[in-house]
Amino acid sequence: MIRIENLRKEFDKGVVALDSINLTFDEGSFIALLGPSGCGKTTTLNCIAGLLEPTSGSIYFDDRDVTNLAPKDRNIGMVFQSYALYPHMKVIDNIAFSLKQKGMPKAERHEKARQMARKLQIEHLLDRMPGELSGGQQQRVSMARALVKEPQVLLLDEPMSNLDARLKIEIRDEIRRIQQDLGVTSIIVTHDQEEAMAMADKIAILDNGRIQQFDTPEMLYHKPANLFVAHFMGNPPMNFIDASVEEEDGTLWLRGGSFRVKAPAAMAEKLAGKAGQAVVIGVRSHQMNVLLAPAEETMELHLSLVENLGKDIMISGDLDDALVRVTIPANFEGSYEQLRELRRQGGSVYLKLHEDYNIFD
Ligand code: ATP
Numbered sequence: 632m633i634r635i636e637n638l639r640k641e642f643d644k645g646v647v648a649l650d651s652i653n654l655t656f657d658e659g660s661f662i663a664l665l666g667p668s669g670c671g672k673t674t675t676l677n678c679i680a681g682l683l684e685p686t687s688g689s690i691y692f693d694d695r696d697v698t699n700l701a702p703k704d705r706n707i708g709m710v711f712q713s714y715a716l717y718p719h720m721k722v723i724d725n726i727a728f729s730l731k732q733k734g735m736p737k738a739e740r741h742e743k744a745r746q747m748a749r750k751l752q753i754e755h756l757l758d759r760m761p762g763e764l765s766g767g768q769q770q771r772v773s774m775a776r777a778l779v780k781e782p783q784v785l786l787l788d789e790p791m792s793n794l795d796a797r798l799k800i801e802i803r804d805e806i807r808r809i810q811q812d813l814g815v816t817s818i819i820v821t822h823d824q825e826e827a828m829a830m831a832d833k834i835a836i837l838d839n840g841r842i843q844q845f846d847t848p849e850m851l852y853h854k855p856a857n858l859f860v861a862h863f864m865g866n867p868p869m870n871f872i873d874a875s876v877e878e879e880d881g882t883l884w885l886r887g888g889s890f891r892v893k894a895p896a897a898m899a900e901k902l903a904g905k906a907g908q909a910v911v912i913g914v915r916s917h918q919m920n921v922l923l924a925p926a927e928e929t930m931e932l933h934l935s936l937v938e939n940l941g942k943d944i945m946i947s948g949d950l951d952d953a954l955v956r957v958t959i960p961a962n963f964e965g966s967y968e969q970l971r972e973l974r975r976q977g978g979s980v981y982l983k984l985h986e987d988y989n990i991f992d
């Protein structure tokens with residue numbers, strides 16, 4: 632288990648890279664630190680690794696306070712974006728390097744390196760030099776090197792960013808498989824939300840040195856805590872429509888420039904007492920039905936684009952001031968050709984929201 636308490640990191644010139652970070656990672660879990668450039672992901676990882684000294688706050692591995700321990704005393708394995716292999720050493724010696732430092736005899740450390748290489752399917756590369764390997768192979772070697780000392784915690788800093796798209800997915804699956812096999816608590820830094828969603832049990836989303844939400848991929852996708860998280864998670868991105876709350880004879884309504892829809896019953900508690908307030912409706916592209924004629928509580932979408940994406944048809948258009956993208960549902964009454972024709976004529980479709988959208992203050 633890893634516990635981070637009130638972590639703060641200030642750099643020179645008053646740069647506050649991290650502020651009040653509190654996180655607990657369960658033993659054996661895979662955690663992603665996700666956020667835009669400069670949000671503090673690497674600073675968090677480097678504090679956990681001991682490569683940076685926090686300004687204040689504490690870090691515990693189980694009940695051990697490691698805040699002031701040197702990296703070598705923390706029992707961690709690290710994998711970097713740059714792989715950082717020793718260029719003049721064979722692969723087997725690269726993998727076994729940390730064991731040599733611990734004073735393990737050559738035969739024993741080579742045997743351990745071979746076992747780890749087998750797990751990562753790079754046994755045939757052990758006699759090569761790093762310069763004779765592809766990027767994907769180098770990344771596997773750096774994983775083996777980090778894991779051979781059986782670390783308590785594995786730290787990965789953008790490990791796939793130098794790989795092409797196909798290899799990225801292959802290595803991503805491999806890292807996840809090995810992590811699950813070994814059960815080592817792992818933390819990955821990434822700015823790629825799909826990568827984080829695919830790999831992690833839980834994701835900490837950072838912005839401006841603060842945690843915005845720490846949750847499972849499902850919760851971040853379906854129940855984002857705020858607009859920042861909602862903007863960040865999901866592809867295509869969530870749609871955002873401005874509205875205000877109205878109350879009439881005990882019924883809550885959401886009114887926009889061109890629509891008025893009843894607020895779903897499940898939102899009654901959240902919207903209680905907010906009559907007159909501005910809110911933002913957050914709705915994913917698949918959370919609505921598409922009609923060709925207006926009906927009760929529909930929203931008019933002026934079509935600007937109709938795309939056939941192979942698996943789905945996607946339409947885009949203007950709804951009040953918002954650009955809204957909609958995935959055409961299977962039960963749609965019209966056809967792709969009809970939508971294309973409608974767009975050519977400058978026409979509209981009518982959206983009926985499902986009841987599971989989000990509301991943000
Ligand atoms: P990226 O995805 O671009 O790597 P990040 O989320 O990992 O970004 P950090 O590298 O943790 O972000 O940086 C967080 C903030 O701290 C940024 O504003 C950065 O400019 C600042 N920062 C990082 N390292 C230093 C340093 N050594 N000296 C001064 N400021 C720093």
